[in-house]
Amino acid sequence: MKELEQRIIRDGKILDNDILKVGSFLNHQVDTKLLVDMAKETKKLFNEEITKVLTLEASGIAFACMVAAEYGVPFVFAKKSKTANLSGELVTAKVHSYTHNDDNVIFVPKEYINKEDKVLIVDDFLANGGALTGLIEVVESCGAKVVGCCVQIEKEYQNGGNTLRNKGYKVVALASIKAMTSNIIQFNE
Amino acid sequence: MKELEQRIIRDGKILDNDILKVGSFLNHQVDTKLLVDMAKETKKLFNEEITKVLTLEASGIAFACMVAAEYGVPFVFAKKSKTANLSGELVTAKVHSYTHNDDNVIFVPKEYINKEDKVLIVDDFLANGGALTGLIEVVESCGAKVVGCCVQIEKEYQNGGNTLRNKGYKVVALASIKAMTSNIIQFNE
Numbered sequence: 048m049k050e051l052e053q054r055i056i057r058d059g060k061i062l063d064n065d066i067l068k069v070g071s072f073l074n075h076q077v078d079t080k081l082l083v084d085m086a087k088e089t090k091k092l093f094n095e096e097i098t099k100v101l102t103l104e105a106s107g108i109a110f111a112c113m114v115a116a117e118y119g120v121p122f123v124f125a126k127k128s129k130t131a132n133l134s135g136e137l138v139t140a141k142v143h144s145y146t147h148n149d150d151n152v153i154f155v156p157k158e159y160i161n162k163e164d165k166v167l168i169v170d171d172f173l174a175n176g177g178a179l180t181g182l183i184e185v186v187e188s189c190g191a192k193v194v195g196c197c198v199q200i201e202k203e204y205q206n207g208g209n210t211l212r213n214k215g216y217k218v219v220a221l222a223s224i225k226a227m228t229s230n231i232i233q234f235n236e
Numbered sequence: 237m238k239e240l241e242q243r244i245i246r247d248g249k250i251l252d253n254d255i256l257k258v259g260s261f262l263n264h265q266v267d268t269k270l271l272v273d274m275a276k277e278t279k280k281l282f283n284e285e286i287t288k289v290l291t292l293e294a295s296g297i298a299f300a301c302m303v304a305a306e307y308g309v310p311f312v313f314a315k316k317s318k319t320a321n322l323s324g325e326l327v328t329a330k331v332h333s334y335t336h337n338d339d340n341v342i343f344v345p346k347e348y349i350n351k352e353d354k355v356l357i358v359d360d361f362l363a364n365g366g367a368l369t370g371l372i373e374v375v376e377s378c379g380a381k382v383v384g385c386c387v388q389i390e391k392e393y394q395n396g397g398n399t400l401r402n403k404g405y406k407v408v409a410l411a412s413i414k415a416m417t418s419n420i421i422q423f424n425e
Contacts, residue, residue, distance in 0.1 A: 076312045076348040079305040105294040105313070112298040113305070116268040123265045124294070159265040 048088050048221040051199065052234050054081060055222055061229055067172075073199060074106040074171045079113075085221055086113040089169070089197045092219050097167045097194055099123060099160065101186060103142070103153060103178050107170045110199055114169050123160065125153040125185060138188045142181035145174060153181050155189075162190030173198040173220060176207020183216065200224065203235055237277050237410040240388065241423050243270060244411055250418055256361075262388060263295040263360045268302075274410055275302035278358070278386045281408050286356045286383055288312060288349065290375060292331075292342060292367050296359045299388060303358050312349065314342040314374060327377045331370035334363060342370050344378075351379030362387040362409060365396020372405065389413065392424055 060068040072078040100122035102111035108124050115122035125140075136157040143150050160166065168182045179196050186193050193216060201208050201220030204227070211218045223235040249257040261267040289311035291300035297313050304311035314329075325346040332339050349355065357371045368385050375382050382405060390397050390409030393416070400407045412424040 070345070071348070072310075075315070075345070076310050077301065077304070078310050079301065080308060082301070083305060105297060105315075108294060108297040109301040109311075112266065112268065112271070112301045115266070116272055116302070119269060121261075121265050121267050122298075126264070126294075156259065156264070159260070 048085065050081065050084055051222045054078075055200070056232060059232070061227060061232070063229075065227070067200065067202075067224070067227065067232075069171075069200070074109070077109050082109060082113045085110065085199060086117040088221060089114050089167075090117045092197060093167055093195055093217075095194060096165050099164045099166050099191075101125065101155070101160070101166050101168050101182055102170055103127070103182060106172075107178075110171060111169050114167070114197070118167075123155055125155045125182060127151045127153055138185050140181035140184040140188070143175075143177045145177065153178075153185065155185050157189060160186060160189040160191050164189070164191035165194050166191050167194050168196040169198065170196070171199050173201040173208050173218070174205040176205075176211055179207065179211060179218070183211075195219065197221070202227070237274065239270065239273055240411045243267075244389070245421060248421070250416060250421070252418075254416070256389065256391075256413070256416065256421075258360075258389070263298070266298045271298060271302045274299065274388060275306040277410060278303050278356075279306045281386060282356055282384055282406075284383060285354050288353045288355050288380075290314065290344070290349070290355050290357050290371055291359055292316070292371060295361075296367075299360060300358050303356065303386070307356075312344055314344045314371060316340045316342055327374050329370035329373040329377070332364075332366045334366065342367075342374065344374050346378060349375060349378040349380050353378070353380035354383050355380050356383050357385040358387065359385070360388045362390040362397050362407070363394040365394075365400055368396065368400060368407070372400075384408065386410070391416070 100115040111122040137154040139154040195217030201223045203223045226233040289304040300311040326343040328343040384406030390412045415422040
């Protein structure tokens with residue numbers, strides 16, 4: 048998606064440790080006009096029946112919200128830590144975060160995903176695929192169908208996306224980075 | 237807002253400790269049709285120039301996202317804990333959470349709110365007003381203007397909202413709860 052690629056080039060910042068910072072327009076301060084365009088693009092890419100959108104808190108929520116609104120369906124976000132006002136049966140999966148170098152248990156109340164659901168999983172970044180793998184596990188544990196995964200930005204040179212594609216999942220990125228150095232970002236066309 | 241009140245009566249659950257659980261449609265699984273209606277209602281209630289919407293992660297993000305999209309402006313969410321890919325000057329405030337019974341430092345990169353901004357603060361719940369008070373402090377520390385605060389649900393029988401109104405802030409709730417027992421919710425008209 049050209050609009051997103053150009054914005055990454057203009058406003059993204061690359062930090063030493065292979066981290067692409069897009070906080071000024073994508074996942075901390077969010078440009079909602081760009082977000083609406085990304086949601087519309089996502090619906091074109093997954094032009095089929097979706098009954099629910101699933102993501103992981105917190106940076107996936109805005110994208111999930113707008114994508115779900117585009118389809119006119121609810122979205123659910125998996126949480127990372129148990130809070131006081133949570134009750135009922137939970138579906139869980141373990142996720143390793145390479146950004147923060149720790150493990151999280153993610154969970155969704157079982158009642159929010161039922162076995163008739165056709166779920167589109169969305170997230171901000173795809174690198175090693177830890178989050179998507181965990182979210183897929185959650186959906187399938189509920190007996191629901193994973194229609195596919197759509198991420199805003201994929202670091203294609205890491206293994207996550209292609210590992211999932213090799214398993215048969217449809218995984219699409221709105222911007223796919225082939226290579227990145229401290230001052231150059233090269234996109235897949 | 238009648239639509240929200242009716243939904244709270246239908247799908248909200250009251251837990252022992254004065255917690256109204258709206259996770260099935262408002263802040264864990266989110267009904268995006270209702271959310272769009274709430275965003276439109278918010279724009280009617282704050283029919284003036286807004287340049288930025290601010291909220292607190294994680295449960296305020298969806299509402300902030302849709303409200304900001306309605307105005308065609310960016311939104312920013314304050315974070316609660318320091319992450320690896322954060323840099324630059326931060327504006328902070330201390331917030332006490334009565335739900336989780338702990339203190340958090342919330343922060344926003346200073347570059348995301350500048351002194352020309354006219355900020356609408358939004359959140360899911362307003363009870364004791366800890367979150368809104370912290371968010372107001374963040375905006376004013378940046379030298380920006382707080383246009384007002386809009387929350388989805390206010391527990392009006394707690395002190396937060398009226399304390400802020402007495403200080404001169406415009407604080408509006410889409411649903412305002414006057415009294416709540418284990419099985420009855422009474423709204424302000």
